[in-house]
Amino acid sequence: MATVSYSSWHVFSRICAGILGSYVFTWGLIALGASSLIAAGTEFHEATSLVSMLGFLVFLCTFCWAFVAASVVRVWAVLAGGGALMTLSGWWISRALA
């Protein structure tokens, strides 16, 4: 195999980003997606079903991406940072709605 040799720390970081980072990102996407769809007038169960189904496919994509992306720092920034940002905005929209 023509491999570039990476430290085990790097591999561990990729695995954590793939699993935990994707979890945070998906959580945020569900939070923001559900609250925005409801705010836009989508029926409650339709909105929550859609985002929870899509969530697993999004998780799959970000999980795979964490292993093929060139920079692990970027992976962490997008997944954890984006996830936290979406979670906060989702929470804020839901408060405004309730």
Added chain:
Amino acid sequence: MFASFRLSFAWLHTWFGLVLGFVLMVAFFFGSLAVFDREIDRWALPQTRIEAQPMPSFDKILASRFATITEPDPEEIEAASKRVTKPLPDKLTPAHFGAYTTHRDPVLGMYVGFDVPNSTLPDDHAYGEITIDPRDGHVLPRDRLALGSAFFYPMHFSLHITWYDIGYWIVALAAMAMLAAIVSGVVMHRKIFREFFTFRPGKKLLRSTLDLHNLTGVVALPFHFLWSLSGLIIFAGIYFPVLDKMMQPLVEAHEREEATHTGLDTHPSGKPGTLASVDAMVTAARERWASRGVPGEVGFLFVNHVGNSNASVSIYRDSTDRVATAEGLHFEGATGRVIFEDPPTGPIETVNGFLSGMHLQQFKHWTLRWLIFFGGLLSSVCIATGFIFFVEKRKHAHAREGHPGSRWVDALAVTTVTGMVVATLFVLVMNRALPEDLAHRDTWEKTSFWIAWLLTFVHAAWRSGAVLQARMSKAWAEQCWVIAVSGALAVVLNAATTGDHLGRTLAAAYWPVAGVDLTLLVSAFIAVIVARRLQQHASHPSPATASLEEPEHA
């Protein structure tokens, strides 16, 4: 992570597939058995070998049975006591009753949900459950194990690891690894259509294993993908409880709004009330179904806010004629008046219901049921050949370096392939061999399963020393012989202890028991062929190394 996209995916495929593949074997194998869980229950509980029964009379039978459930099951109380901020009171208040059955159930499951006060969860309940014979209402003994629906079925999604539901999370991660393995597997192999028709059993083991891995992978690709995905979707509420955890005010606002147009109260009134005849409500529901020309038995009966003036009764049509979507009719408990009928679901809810319904298979379609069973076995073969490929590819190099990697992978592969079948057959044998009136019989059966499985691991680990010398572990063939003997023994013991031998069950066309017996015999027969092939192979080992057309694979 590596020099190329494909190499990164190959790494992902190999390592996640390997580590979580052992969990996936459990999920797919026991998931396949769960397709026939009710039939396995009949085999394991001879006193329930009767025809499927409709929902019995509520007024004559169910009402008095529900009244006997006065508290949650001990393990439910224990679990609930960890979720509360103040100690649980001695007496809990029943909140709702439920009874459920399907077209394959001769017995009826019943439960009472009790309010858990001061819980950290919203709307928390602890449950007391019983199973009854619907013909006369007598309660079946609690310590008899429904092997299919209460052991194999929950095994496939929870591994029976109940501590913080950790089993659900391990299986979820494995399902996600399965999806990623499918995506990465497709990326690694450009010749996907050729693989549909490529199996060269006569070639070297490494090549034929990879052929079979690819073939089973692509032939059932939609099955592998959709069953992994729908399994995750079914438990989406456990894996991503986003709304419960951080949007409770929004959820409550929606519930209040929904209650205004359904007329179904979200909270009990607190004033005592009585129930009108539930049988009359069932009759009204049946008339409504008949007038629409849809077949219908009651699949699920639910009484909410029991004992309160605003109690309601919900009657759901069973799902024999459709993949999904609940069809509920809701009555005012005090009067028997129809309050609300579930409207047709929206497009997204319909898709969600279809994916869950397809996975859970409450519909009546035996051809499809068998196809789903074989789909699960194909997934198992695909994962198992992945293990074998991993070992075959590395064992010569590992043997030269004295690296124990392939040895342990081989031992775990034996444990989760043949060992799991051995443990399954052993619990069937014990189910028939243990004295019928043994106290805590269910615990004995479960314990025997885990011990048998542990022993197959010890055996596999002991025999895997051969892999260190780049030879095949004898454990594979030896465990196949155990499968052959215990499969046949289970059939003999069933005939001896119940009298329901194949001659009788086939003549009576009693398929639940005849089907299990025949499957056991076929499995035993296949195990004999495999064991003999493996032993022939061991006496004429193939040449050491093989060259592969896809050197980057795994």
